[in-house]
Amino acid sequence: MKDLTRYRNIGIFAHVDAGKTTTTERILKLTGKIHKIGEVHEGAATTDFMEQEQERGITIQSAATTCFWNDHQLNIIDTPGHVDFTIEVYRSLKVLDGGIGVFCASGGVEPQSETNWRYANDSEVARIIYINKLDRTGADYYRVVKQVETVLAAKPLVMVLPIGVEEKFSGVVDLLTRKAWVWDNSGDPMNYEIQDVPADMKDDVETYREQLIELAVEQDDTLMEKYLEGEELSIEEIQRCIRKGTRDLAFFPTYCGSSFKNKGVQLVLNAVVDYLPNPMEVKPQPEVDLEGQLTGTFAVVDSEKPLRALAFKIMDDRFGALTFTRLYSGKLSKGDTILNTATGKTERISRLVEMHANSREEIDSAQAGDIIAIVGMKNVQTGHTLCDPKNPATLEPMVFPDPVISISVKPKVKGGDEKMAMALIKMVQEDPSFHMVTDEESGETILKGMGELHLDIKVDILKRTHGIEVEVGKPQVAYRESITKRLEDSYTHKKQSGGSGQYGKIDYIIEPGEPTSGFQFESKVVGGAVPREYWTSVEKGFESSIGKGVLAGFPCVDLKFTLTGGGFHPVDSSAIAFEIAAKAAYRQTIPKAGPQLLEPIMNVDVFTPDDYMGDVIGDLNRRRGMMRSQETSAMGARIKADVPLSEMFGYIGDLRTMTSGRGQFSMSFSHYAPCPSNVAEEVIKEAKERQAAA
Incomplete structure (x- = not known):
């Protein structure tokens, strides 16, 4: 011990x-x-x-x-x-x-x-x-x-x-x-x-x-x-x-x-x-139930207790997949079978290693308090809990921010799509802030990340580590859509085509939610106008629709849907009929509810020598930046501003030019804000052109 x-x-x-x-x-x-x-x-x-x-x-x-x-x-x-x-x-x-x-x-x-x-x-x-x-x-x-x-x-x-x-x-x-x-x-x-x-x-x-x-x-x-x-x-x-x-x-x-x-x-x-x-x-790690709610129990650091471990990093190298793991309680040995509570599947531990940068030492076992790597695990992602199958529990998971910037990539070599997809799947497993999606309309592979450098490095890894050269499209901003008005509306889905038909009528309110509230749904139906078993279908219909806004096809955020009434048919009504009704209701009402485009605003923190402070502030103003603070010290000036992400592409080059190579900046996501109408028009026009080309 x-x-x-x-x-x-x-x-x-x-x-x-x-x-x-x-x-x-x-x-x-x-x-x-x-x-x-x-x-x-x-x-x-x-x-x-x-x-x-x-x-x-x-x-x-x-x-x-x-x-x-x-x-x-x-x-x-x-x-x-x-x-x-x-x-x-x-x-x-x-x-x-x-x-x-x-x-x-x-x-x-x-x-x-x-x-x-x-x-x-x-x-x-x-x-x-x-x-x-x-x-x-x-x-x-x-x-x-x-x-x-x-x-x-x-x-x-x-x-x-x-x-x-x-x-x-x-x-x-x-x-x-x-x-x-x-x-x-x-x-x-x-x-x-x-x-x-x-x-x-x-x-x-x-x-x-x-x-x-x-x-x-x-x-x-x-x-x-x-x-x-x-x-x-x-x-x-x-x-x-x-x-x-x-x-x-x-x-x-x-x-x-x-x-x-x-x-x-x-x-x-x-x-x-x-x-x-x-x-x-240190405080023991809290455990949660399947819904992510705290259970009040903790993984106490004790090697005699059941196994509780958190996979906090996945890395793929020439020896295979490595899962970096922190053991909070219990022991882990070669040959043990562990349960991944996120997937519900068990896996056998074949090799354990103690890491020293990119070299490793084989070990036979580890105990509570250790940080080790497990070789060759499948289906494990960052934040998954590994535990004793006889005593399952889930540790409080990690929460990762959504990416704010995307680029399209396609392999330069014809027929290289499959090889690129395999490499990207590995890279996504390693980095939870890096996402990959396929655009349904254009068939393009879209990479999403936290900034230009982040995506630049990913493209570089594709080339050097996986031997895949790609053509990169220009960076795209992760815009969002929302609404500005509250509307009460009604929709009836009716279909008769021989045999039993489809019928679902819903009365509803669509209104803007609080910022960052996401998707909200509530039912205020009384008297059984819409039977309770169909409420979740209505919710599902609305929720599946918000991924695509009506202006430019960007996801719609911060919406509240309230089901107030409706009607049903004892034979023709079904869960699918009410789900279809909700999807059509979304398409009917959102265009009338004052839709608007939202753009990501970044916290920009710039350091510059005093001599260039005026130029830097002027440049940030031209980029639609809102100054939050500026301080001067013996070393230079520090300027904090909120600036739309769309205006920040290539900023590091411009800053270096302005400050003779001495300026530095950092940028992180702050919030979404409504786009000015001239910018929104341009973005919507570009999005429609892309869709038409696809």
Whole structure:
């Protein structure tokens, strides 16, 4: 039996280019997992093993690895920072017990840092903060600490102070022990000395140490009393308080360093062991029933309990399909039969592996608290629960956002449709935010994703991994349709063709629902005008119709249908007759209910040097953007705006041109809003032309 108190399941997350992957490399080197450090900028990082990652210097898919530090097992997931791949962060945080939030000392709290922090808050994941790149020009540890408070509304617990800054950064002072860790410039993380605090820092060290202790002892009334009475607390007592406060999300221990220069990472590793929770110290996973409602029971982390595991990532590689799985309770061994509650099917486990990026070690069994991969499972998707067939249960599932952008693709080689379809099916299984549909009218294959880069990478994977070159159509926006008026109407479906006929009459109200309310149906029929057994048929008829609006064929959203009355025939009425009546009623009434086109509006967060701020704002205004806020700092200006997605294609190129290559932006879906009439007319015209061509 493994000692679960010595387990740490952690993730590393941050904004693009804050140094997550470089930090992971340093951790692997320090823990003896790798012997040569691979650099991201050279395309040689261990956890960036996809060709697309190595070329672009960004992380695209989360990578899992296991290592050991101070007799503790660390299961680490390095996640992407780019906004198009936040799905990877979300699903990783869902199965982790703790995290390291990495921030750039010069860039500070950047757009994607906020999104990731929000995900971590939603998942109630305990975190420590690591402010990286202290050696960079413009680095300012204290400014970033302040930003964590103001931008993230979080409470940083300052654990170290930097010695020097920018090119003079040489180490850190550990406030608890009042000792300075100083590295030489050899680049070897083991070449450091523990020294006394530099004389010019003693006052600052005492001030910050006092603040640290005051914040920490709030977690323990007895120790707080002792401290207020002037007694000196032991380091172990303070650490006990810090551990409790970190676990309860009361504050976030904050460290700094330079991963690239190999300075400061040991203290972060010590903090992972000292302050982040083990699997038994986090809230157990809630279980749900078949309708997705909470049952009030939980998967308690205990290897003696029945098996409860969550598949959080599917990856296909040269060895076959890998299902990354977090075990919450019970044990799993080779040869076991498990039940997938989502499909109702059982499968036999043939191989289990412990992952190290894209290499793996075969293992015979795993237990509660482990993160492992199962080889060769069929019909498993992200978010499925794997459990003991004799004790079935479903864990709370993951919820993924809908894609907002689509492109059409067709193979360049004649007859390559089947090969492309097989490859795309695998890719859809791996990434729940990536969808593939076939347009019924044109027969085109449509790929849907979270942004231009997301789809660009998918096309690249098709080409390199699967050897399929495709022609790509221009990006299409995922418009929606809705209505603006409330209408009462009636429809009668009557068909007589020899033998028994079809008859169904419905009186109904169609009205706009609240934003994001989706499809709603209610029956207010009294007196049996429409028998109860036909109500679900009417609901089914309406619900199956909303996938196609009357303006341009886009899905119709936020509609409420109320069945108020109607009529039936004792012989000719049937479920199918009422379903057909509802479908025809939809086509009859929606055109009269003030239909309108809705467009996706994006949260756009732009960083630009001050000199270009006017140009950037002017450009966003031309793109129909609504400014939400603008802030200036020592590093430049940050502009937040709501901008229609249709106006954002190719924006990165324009931004780089405007800002001499120094601007950055991130974009995430915000909401749907009505299209201006001139834009709507153009979109409807294009949609009709496409339909006619098909």
